[in-house]
Amino acid sequence: xxxxxxGDFKTSYEADNQTFPIAFDRYRYWAVLAxxxxxxxxxxxDYWANAIFVPFLIYAIAAIGLNIxxxxxxxxxxxxxxxxxxxxxxxxKLMTAFPDVNIVLHVILAGGITAIVGAAFGLPSLRIxxxxxxxxxxxxxxxxxxxFNKVEWxxxxxxxxxxxxxxxxxxxxxxxxxNTAPWAQYLICLVFLTVCAIVAxxxxxxxxxRTWMAIRDMDIAAEIIGVxxxxxxxSAFAVSSFFIGVSGxxxxxxxxxxxxxxxxxxxxxxxLVLFMIIIGGLxxxxxxxxxxxxxxxxxxxxxxxxxxxxxxxxxxVSHLQLVIxxxxxxxxxxxxxxxxxxxxxxxxxxxxxxxFPY
Amino acid sequence: MSADFFYxxxxxxxxxxxxxxxxxxxxxxxxxxxxxxxxxxxQGVMALFAALTLVGVMEGxxxxxxxxxxxxxxxxxxxGWHVPALLAIFLTLLVMVFFAWxxxxxxxxxxxxxxxxxxxxxxxxxxxxxxxxxxxxWGSDIKTIALGLPQGxxxxxxxxxxxxxxxxxxxxxxxxxxxxxxxxxxxxVISLIVFAQYTKQGxxxxxxxxDHQAALSVGISLNFIWVLVWSLAGLVALVAGVMWGAKSxxxxxxxxxxxxxxxxxxxxxxxxxxxxxxxxxxxGVGEKLxxxxxxxxxxxxxxxxxxxxxxxxxxxxxxxxGLFGERIIERV
Numbered sequence: 001x002x003x004x005x006x007g008d009f010k011t012s013y014e015a016d017n018q019t020f021p022i023a024f025d026r027y028r029y030w031a032v033l034a035x036x037x038x039x040x041x042x043x044x045x046d047y048w049a050n051a052i053f054v055p056f057l058i059y060a061i062a063a064i065g066l067n068i069x070x071x072x073x074x075x076x077x078x079x080x081x082x083x084x085x086x087x088x089x090x091x092x093k094l095m096t097a098f099p100d101v102n103i104v105l106h107v108i109l110a111g112g113i114t115a116i117v118g119a120a121f122g123l124p125s126l127r128i129x130x131x132x133x134x135x136x137x138x139x140x141x142x143x144x145x146x147x148f149n150k151v152e153w154x155x156x157x158x159x160x161x162x163x164x165x166x167x168x169x170x171x172x173x174x175x176x177x178x179n180t181a182p183w184a185q186y187l188i189c190l191v192f193l194t195v196c197a198i199v200a201x202x203x204x205x206x207x208x209x210r211t212w213m214a215i216r217d218m219d220i221a222a223e224i225i226g227v228x229x230x231x232x233x234x235s236a237f238a239v240s241s242f243f244i245g246v247s248g249x250x251x252x253x254x255x256x257x258x259x260x261x262x263x264x265x266x267x268x269x270x271x272l273v274l275f276m277i278i279i280g281g282l283x284x285x286x287x288x289x290x291x292x293x294x295x296x297x298x299x300x301x302x303x304x305x306x307x308x309x310x311x312x313x314x315x316x317v318s319h320l321q322l323v324i325x326x327x328x329x330x331x332x333x334x335x336x337x338x339x340x341x342x343x344x345x346x347x348x349x350x351x352x353x354x355x356f357p358y
Numbered sequence: 359m360s361a362d363f364f365y366x367x368x369x370x371x372x373x374x375x376x377x378x379x380x381x382x383x384x385x386x387x388x389x390x391x392x393x394x395x396x397x398x399x400x401q402g403v404m405a406l407f408a409a410l411t412l413v414g415v416m417e418g419x420x421x422x423x424x425x426x427x428x429x430x431x432x433x434x435x436x437x438g439w440h441v442p443a444l445l446a447i448f449l450t451l452l453v454m455v456f457f458a459w460x461x462x463x464x465x466x467x468x469x470x471x472x473x474x475x476x477x478x479x480x481x482x483x484x485x486x487x488x489x490x491x492x493x494x495x496w497g498s499d500i501k502t503i504a505l506g507l508p509q510g511x512x513x514x515x516x517x518x519x520x521x522x523x524x525x526x527x528x529x530x531x532x533x534x535x536x537x538x539x540x541x542x543x544x545x546x547v548i549s550l551i552v553f554a555q556y557t558k559q560g561x562x563x564x565x566x567x568x569d570h571q572a573a574l575s576v577g578i579s580l581n582f583i584w585v586l587v588w589s590l591a592g593l594v595a596l597v598a599g600v601m602w603g604a605k606s607x608x609x610x611x612x613x614x615x616x617x618x619x620x621x622x623x624x625x626x627x628x629x630x631x632x633x634x635x636x637x638x639x640x641x642g643v644g645e646k647l648x649x650x651x652x653x654x655x656x657x658x659x660x661x662x663x664x665x666x667x668x669x670x671x672x673x674x675x676x677x678x679x680g681l682f683g684e685r686i687i688e689r690v
Contacts (some may be wrong), residue, residue, distance in 0.1 A: 076475055128674050131397055131478065131628070135620045136674060139667030146663050220688055267617070271482060278479050312428045319493040326487025333480045334468045 003351040019201060036190055041183040049182035050255075056296045057189035058250050063276040063288035064200045065243025070274070071282035072204055073236035074216030075125050079137035081269035082144035083241050085261050086114045087248030089154050092163045095176075095253070096156060103168040103175060103253065107192065111246040117144075118241020119234050126230060129219075141270055148261040162260050165253040176253045185254050192250060196243055201285050203239065212236050213283075244273075275325070279332050281341025290340040298325065368532075369650045370643055375536035377642020378543045379601055383619040384626065384634035385547065386594040391628045392567040393587040396466065396477045400485040402616025404454075404592060407492040409599030409608045411453050413503055414496040416446040421495045447596070454592030455585075457488075462585045489613060500609040503600060539601040546597055547635065550590070559586060567629075621670035627680030636681060641666045 003024045010016045020026045044053060062080060069077050091110035095103065121140040128136050148154050155163045167177030174180050175188045203209050211232040214222035223229050252259045259265075272295065280291020299321055306317035336342055386401045398404075414421065418437040426432060441449070465484065469477055554560040565573040566583045574580055602612055618641075626637025645665045653661030679686050 124671055124675055128671075128678055130474065132624055132674055132678060134475075134478070135624050135667070136671045138617065138620065139664060139671045142664035142667055146660060150657070150660065274479075274482075313424070315498065316424055316428055316494065319490045319498065322486050322490030323494065324490075326483045326485070326490060329483030330465050330480050330487065333472075333476055333483065334465070337472065337476055 003348065003354075019205070033194070037187075041187055044182050044186055046182050049186050051300050052296060054185050054189055054255050056293055057186070057193045058247050058255055059273065059276060059296060060289050060292040061189075061193050061196050061247035061250070062244050062273045063280065063292045064196055064285060065240045065247065066273050067277045067280075067282065067285070067288045068200060068204070068212070068243070069236050069240035071277060071284065071287070072209060072216060073212040073233065073240075074219075075122070075233060075236060076130070076134040077137040077240075078134050078267070078270045078274070079121060079140035079144075080244055080273045081265040081267060082141040083114050083118055083244040084248030084251060084269060085144055085148055085265035086117050086241075087111060087245030088252035088259055088265065089148050089163065089261075090114065090245065091249035091253055092165070093154070093156075095166060095168065099166070099168075103170060104188075106168075107246055107249045107253070110249040111242040114245020114248065115238040115242040118244070119238040122234050122237025122241075125233050125237065138267075141267055145261055145265060160260075162258050163252065164258045168253075176257065178257070180254070188254060189250055192246060196246065197285060197289075200239075200243070204285070208232075208235060208239075216283075275329060277339075278329065279339055281339030284339070284341035286344060287339050287341030290344070294340065295325075366647075366650065369646050371532060372536070373643035373646030374639055375532070375540055375642070376646065377639035378536075378540045378635075379598070379605075379638075380615070380618055380622045380642055381635045381638025382539075382543050382546070382594065382598040382601065383615050384622040384638055385550070385631065386591040386598065387619060387623055388626075388628065388631055388634045389550075389594065390587055390591050393563055394466070394566075394584050395474060396481060397474065397628070398591065399478060399481040399616060400488055401591065401595060401619065402613040403485040403488045403492070404457075404595035405599035405602065405615065406608070406610070406612040407457075407488050407599075408450055408454055408592065408596035409503065409603040409612065410492045410496045410501070412446055412450045412596065412600065413501045413603075413608055415449050416441050416443065419496060424497055425494055450596055451593060454596060455589045458585050458588030458592055461588055462581060466584065467581065485613070485616075489610075498610065500607045501603075502607055503603045533605075535601070535604055542597060542601065546594065547631070550594075551631065559583075563587060618666065621666040624670040624674055624680055627682045630680075630682035633680060633682030641669065644669055 003022065005022060008021075008023050010021075018026075020029055040053070062084060066077065066080055069075050087110045090113040091106050094101070094106040094109055098106075121137065124136050125133050149161065155161055158164075165176040167174055167179065169175065170184075170188060173184050175184050204212070211222070211227045212235075214225070214227045215229060215232045215236075219229055222232070248265070251264070256264060276291035276295050277288055278291070279294055280289070281287025302321050302324065303314075303317060306312045306320065307314055332339060383401060383405065386404070387398055390396055390398045390401075413419075418439045418441060420426070420434050420437060423435050426434065461484065465480060466477070469480055554564055562573070562578045563583055563586065565576070565578055566580060570580065573583075598615070599608070599612065602615055606612070619638075622634060622637040622641050624637075625640055626633025626635070645662045648665050649661050653665070674680070
């Protein structure tokens with residue numbers, strides 16, 4: 001009834017090319033943005049920001065990045081944690097070396113540095129495929145974490161081996177450091193996520209995204225029809241690493257404030273982000289959001305139910321959480337290998353006809 | 359001959375021993391990968407789970423006691439008996455066979471024909487699941503395996519070789535446990551090869567590895583073979599779990615040896631049993647020697663964390679199918 005193409009006449013090429021061709025989708029998009037920007041910042045408190053919203057926004061950026069590489073370009077990577085660490089340490093070095101420059105610029109530059117590192121580790125993908133590549137990216141993960149642990153220059157020779165985010169301001173409001181208000185944390189992450197999502201969505205709709213998908217579907221065939229595999233694969237690694245680097249920088253500077261590399265950016269993080277895009281749906285920007293939301297909310301929900309309502313010990317709940325996450329991943333892969341995004345797609349198909357049967 | 363030279367040899371020998379243990383884990387991967395095309399990330403967690411179960415059975419722990427206590431408010435922990443080691447190993451094997459059956463029945467039977475990467479992700483899910491179940495069943499504290507395996511340095515070897523390298527050299531220091539592990543691994547590999555070559559089930563297993571559909575058409579039950587293969591992987595996991603567990607205690611970090619087995623597999627090729635062993639030895643010696651010669655003196659140590667991956671990465675760029683892997687043929 002509401003959700004249909006009929007009656008929505010496009011009279012210009014711009015209108016025909018827009019991101020959301022269906023009117024209802026556009027209204028929904030603006031409604032979500034309005035709630036996110038105009039309502040939530042005024043009601044958010046410290047618990048909600050730290051437990052749910054800020055990690056969700058940051059993981060969503062990382063998931064979009066990994067989804068570009070795995071979902072759109074078909075190159076499986078287990079190095080996400082390592083690349084997030086590159087973003088975090090690059091941001092830290094920039095913040096301490098150039099204290100007068102705006103933090104937003106630092107975060108973007110950190111993303112750029114991560115993109116270069118990511119492209120370098122993407123080079124073997126030209127020779128190595130499939131599993132072999134997945135394992136090869138583990139080299140990036142372990143090497144980078146080791147590097148940031150051992151080379152003292154990266155953490156400015158601090159005795160603890162940690163990096164701490166100094167206080168920085170955007171338009172006079174502190175966004176990093178101890179005095180940050182929850183709404184400021186939330187807003188800066190939200191702005192980055194919005195921009196990243198729009199960029200990613202439009203990249204994947206354009207030429208670049210199509211070459212990625214051609215490589216994903218069959219790289220040899222893509223090469224024969226004129227896709228340059230070197231450029232396609234390396235650009236996928238670079239763009240993906242850019243997003244992951246931005247999320248790593250935000251994760252360190254805005255969310256945690258102090259980071260020890262092995263703990264914050266270990267192999268577990270790589271798997272976590274990978275699970276997000278599997279559960280959410282490979283090759284879908286919406287899926288990255290859904291997966292990130294799901295895996296951020298699930299542990300919090302389990303903890304609220306298990307510890308606060310039922311009064312079970314914390315360790316049992318955390319073990320149960322492993323069981324449930326593992327079982328859910330297997331369940332999703334069996335029942336719906338295309339993830340939550342596919343459920344959303346099916347729901348939209350149904351909505352087109354509703355309330356009539358056909 | 360200088361003492362440094364002999365220390366180098368000692369490093370190589372210890373590297374070989376460590377390599378045997380890597381190979382032991384890699385072997386479980388190869389078994390499953392050959393027969394079903396599933397790259398089983400859960401192999402390391404299976405080793406952890408098997409070792410936990412063995413310890414739990416031997417000490418007569420009540421499974422899921424923490425969970426039961428939390429739900430019903432009871433206070434039960436132990437049955438109060440001790441099971442002899444051999445019986446406990448047998449019972450643990452039964453548990454692993456049951457686990458293999460469950461995995462086949464509830465997970466991978468529904469995923470037949472999916473892309474390899476989906477199967478791989480499913481095994482990661484399985485790893486999380488099994489880790490959680492293991493912790494819930496037996497508790498997550500560090501346990502020790504009391505099987506009576508010899509431990510500590512071999513004094514006899516140390517004294518016998520101490521004369522070799524002059525005054526600065528005190529003889530080769532080699533852990534007795536490593537020697538035992540090497541022997542056990544050798545026996546295991548030989549019996550696996552004999553099983554695969556000379557028994558009916560072994561032949562069926564190789565047929566499935568060769569071609570699923572052809573094997574199915576001559577009357578081999580794929581389900582049975584897959585359960586068999588997962589059970590064998592469970593056996594290998596038990597042996598690996600006991601050896602690693604005796605070395606460093608049965609704890610969560612045991613499951614991380616799966617990550618160490620990955621570069622071994624890449625070097626040796628995913629489909630070759632000899633490859634797994636040779637790859638394990640190369641990685642074991644390589645990372646110990648690198649740490650001894652370059653890592654510790656120049657790079658600040660702990661290079662063992664990443665050296666194996668880098669070695670495998672560089673190696674793969676030149677030979678993408680590994681040392682003994684089948685040639686990768688791509689058709690459009």
